[in-house]
Amino acid sequence: MAGKTLRVSKIRKGTVIDHIAGGHALDVIKILGITGRAGGAVTVAMNVPSKRLGMKDVVKVEGRELNPKEVDKIALLAPHATINIIRDYKLTEKKRVKLPKVIRAILKCANPACISNSKEPVQPTFYVDMEDPLHLRCHYCGYIMEKQDVLKQF
Ligand SMILES: Nc1ncnc2c1ncn2[C@@H]1O[C@H](COP(=O)(O)OP(=O)(O)OP(=O)(O)O)[C@@H](O)[C@H]1O
Ligand SMILES: [Mg+2]
Ligand SMILES: [Zn+2]
Numbered sequence: 086m087a088g089k090t091l092r093v094s095k096i097r098k099g100t101v102i103d104h105i106a107g108g109h110a111l112d113v114i115k116i117l118g119i120t121g122r123a124g125g126a127v128t129v130a131m132n133v134p135s136k137r138l139g140m141k142d143v144v145k146v147e148g149r150e151l152n153p154k155e156v157d158k159i160a161l162l163a164p165h166a167t168i169n170i171i172r173d174y175k176l177t178e179k180k181r182v183k184l185p186k187v188i189r190a191i192l193k194c195a196n197p198a199c200i201s202n203s204k205e206p207v208q209p210t211f212y213v214d215m216e217d218p219l220h221l222r223c224h225y226c227g228y229i230m231e232k233q234d235v236l237k238q239f
Contacts, residue, residue: 093128099147101169101176102159106217107132107140109163114144116158116239117151125149138165157191161235164216165212188221192238196228223227 102113110129119127125148135141150170151159159166160182170178186210194201201209201223210224221230 094116094126095174096145096147096171097174099125099145099149099171100151101171101177102144102146102163103141103164103167103169104135104138105142105144105163106138106165107142110142110144112162112236112239113142113159113166113208115231115236116162117144117146117149117155119146122210123148133204143181154191156182157185158239161188161191161219161221162232162239164219184213184216187211188213192221192230192235193225194223194228195237196223196226199223199226201225 105113109133110131110184114129114202121127125146128145130143132140133143144196151168156168159168161184164182164184166182168180168182169176187221189208192211193209196202201207207225211221212224214220214222214229219232222228223230
């Protein structure tokens with residue numbers, strides 16, 4: 086295998102977001118608000134071979150665990166991602182992200198005329214009609230939000 090592998094330092098404590106569909110690592114970085122200026126090591130691999138996905142991206146973030154809202158956002162854009170929690174260099178927890186059937190409170194409807202964008206006190210609500218490619222249907226106006234609409238809000 087000489088010349089075929091490259092070892093990157095392990096992280097002591099943090100999160101590995103694995104099995105991101107190839108080309109979507111930067112979406113995940115945006116969701117997590119990673120600028121690279123916080124000091125912790127961040128390793129990004131794009132378009133590396135994966136048995137499950139063909140090509141995948143991987144993001145490793147030292148010194149950071151994710152909150153549930155961040156995990157839900159990742160599920161919207163990377164529905165096959167695995168979240169691996171590292172403590173003391175060891176993998177201590179692994180979970181698949183899971184997209185709920187109904188999405189509330191994370192997104193606004195992209196239709197400016199939608200009642201959920203008026204002053205009415207209604208909570209934006211979307212049904213996940215399709216995960217990949219993403220189709221979210223607004224409960225109030227039926228507008229279909231796609232990945233691009235969602236990304237603009239993160
Ligand atoms: N200490 C660590 N520092 C950095 N990355 C780590 C560390 N420990 C594990 N990983 C990474 O976390 C991910 C999950 O590790 P695991 O050992 O479960 O791999 P796997 O068996 O390929 O998992 P899966 O079945 O989910 O593909 C891999 O991408 C691995 O490189
Ligand atoms: Mg693997
Ligand atoms: Zn709407």
